[in-house]
Amino acid sequence: MKYRYPLLASAVLGLITLAGCSSWLGKVNIFPVEQDVALGQQVASSFETGSAAVVLDSGKHKQLYGYIYGIRDSILKTNLLVHKNDFPWRVRVIHNDTIQNAFCTPGGYIYVYTGLMKYLESEDQLAGVMGHEMAHAEKRHSTDAMTREFGANLLLELIFGTNKAQLLQVATGLAQLSFGRDAETEADNCSVDWLYQTSYNPVGAAGFFEKIQKEKNQVNVPEFLSTHPDPGNRVANMKKRWSEKGGKPGQTYTERYKKMLSFMP
Ligand SMILES: [Zn+2]
Structure with a gap:
């Protein structure tokens, strides 16, 4: 308990997080950044041990984890x-093919559902979504939303x-946590910049959102959208940002992605 007072003192002083990837969202986050990790660690362990989520064992699924770590490390x-x-x-992969979602706790514990990986068509899409999720932790939207x-x-x-x-309740609610419109735009911007x-x-x-748009009348809308409200024109916004940066093309790694899917459970 001895940390509580300095923590609250920081809150009183108003730890202004000046968020970036170009936009400046003036916000007050009551947590010193190391508390994001402490909180993330608590909810991650509660989520993995106490909820119904089946986390794929990183020791047994070495190829899959090697692949996904590679994406994270590139970022x-x-x-x-x-x-x-x-x-x-x-990063942990949750074995559930019916959920097309990903999320990140405060402090950077990233979860990706097998349903999302199987829904996506290329590695750049997964990298883009992971970048977006990582941005929610990096920019501390997660602590803001949980607060x-x-x-x-x-x-x-x-x-x-x-x-x-309460920890278990919070941990299981984590995947349903939604962010505001500004946070979504900022996370999209970070994804492009990174x-x-x-x-x-x-x-x-x-590419992921274009796929959703194209298929929205045919299949269930991926759960991703329920927790990531569409800030409007997000595809156009991302493309605009990309073109302003110079419009450099890049790899989709579609074949490599298909190969990865073949060794998924
Ligand atoms: Zn988001």
């Missing part, structure tokens, strides 16, 4: 993430491990 290697070394950026949803006091209790029952510095097609995430 981290751009050195554009302020919290590159503060957060663990741990809004669950209240600051509860989050403090979770960090200090004094409320285990992928721009890799060999990927920088608008990979836009």
Whole structure:
């Protein structure tokens, strides 16, 4: 409990997070950044042990994890993430083919559903979506949203491990947590900016949304959209940003992606 007072002092001082990837969302985040990791670690372990989610074992699915770590590392290697070394950026794949979603806890614990991986068509799309999710942690939208949803006091209790029952409830609600329109736009922008510095097609995430648009009358709308409200023209916004940066083309790695799908459970 001895950390509580400095923590609250920071809150009182108003830790202004000036969010970027060009836009400047003035926000007050009550948590010092190391608390994002503490909170993320708590909810991640509660989610994995206490919820019904089946997390694919990283020891048994080495090829799959090697592949997905490669995508994450390409993004981290751009050195554009302020919290590159503060957060663990741990990735886990959840075995559920009926959910086309991905999410990231505060502090960078990333979860991708097999349903999303099988829905996507190329590696740049997965990289784009992962970049988008990682941006929610990097820009601390996750802590903002959890504070809004669950209240600051509860989050403090979770960090200090004094409320285990609530922890599980929060952890299982994590995948349904939704962000605001500005946060969505910012995460899209980060995805483009980060992928721009890799060999990927920088608008990979836009490819995912175009696919949804094309198929929206035929299949269930991917769950991703229920937690990531469409900020309107997100495909156009991403393409505009890409073209303003110079419109450099990149790889989709479609064949490599198909090969990866073949060794998925
Ligand atoms: Zn989002």
